[in-house]
């Protein structure tokens with residue numbers, strides 16, 4: 001399993017494939033080649049000074065007679081944790097805030113309207129990271145960023161809900177570009193796979209599938225492991241999401257072959273844009289742990305492979321950010337594309353939701369027996 005030394009799938013293809021083959025491979029793997037965004041020189045200079053990758057791509061939609069283009073620039077941020085996992089909690093938080101601030105400043109130079117960070121999660125002693133979604137230090141920090149840069153901020157945190165007995169949740173706070181907290185959404189599906197046994201970390205989300213109306217479009221957040229659940233994406237889409245962010249923390253050995261497929265498939269199946277964001281690097285913990293999966297005790301989860309990307313309803317997608325570096329991916333979207341693709345493929349119209357609702361309602365009953373026709 002490659003670590004940081006294997007930079008990206010895209011770099012590998014470009015290095016090894018002759019141009020005509022490369023073009024066909026890109027057509028199949030990426031839908032089509034997207035135009036690179038002409039981002040400001042100062043943004044590239046700042047990104048290089050701060051040592052993170054910056055890439056930008058544009059998704060186009062057809063011109064319409066009655067609607068003007070609905071252009072929005074999204075920013076996806078992937079990063080290593082700046083300090084080791086056993087550094088004092090307050091120092092880790094400040095270092096993360098400093099790193100994010102530097103990246104958000106570059107996003108502002110690139111005209112980003114909505115920015116989303118990667119997933120946040122951990123257990124003891126990292127429960128000390130947990131904070132109020134409404135007025136914790138990270139939310140207050142993000143409110144300032146949002147207001148200063150006129151940018152919607154999606155901020156995944158570990159939430160401590162002190163109004164309900166200090167319950168911990170894996171939460172994304174959505175902050176309007178006015179600086180006001182628009183609301184929050186919680187991770188609906190908690191992984192019980194390999195080392196990612198988060199069932200002892202926090203509870204399954206209880207807020208359903210909220211969609212947030214922002215000045216730039218309707219957005220939702222499907223947190224990490226939720227991306228394996230097609231119905232989770234579906235419900236955000238049924239509630240009207242035009243862009244679904246998927247802040248994640250996942251490692252190569254477990255999910256790298258799933259990564260390019262799942263968010264991209266969700267964009268296609270739901271006539272919306274999806275933004276898949278993964279962290280970078282290997283994180284070491286002071287104590288060994290096992291996950292009862294037959295593997296030897298170890299002190300890290302494995303390699304978080306970055307590779308953040310944006311996918312569109314017409315099956316096109318951006319290349320991924322690198323597997324090894326912090327990065328900011330800027331994508332220019334025309335939200336008109338969602339309805340345009342819907343009008344061609346009609347997945348909502350042909351979805352037969354009433355039939356599935358009826359069948360699922362039966363299937364979850366304890367006395368259900370599956371319909372299997374036998375000779």
Ligand SMILES: NC(=O)NCCC(=O)O
Nearest residue numbers: 191196224225249250255
């Ligand atoms: N953070 C998290 O839910 N990780 C689970 C692993 C995965 O979904 O790939």
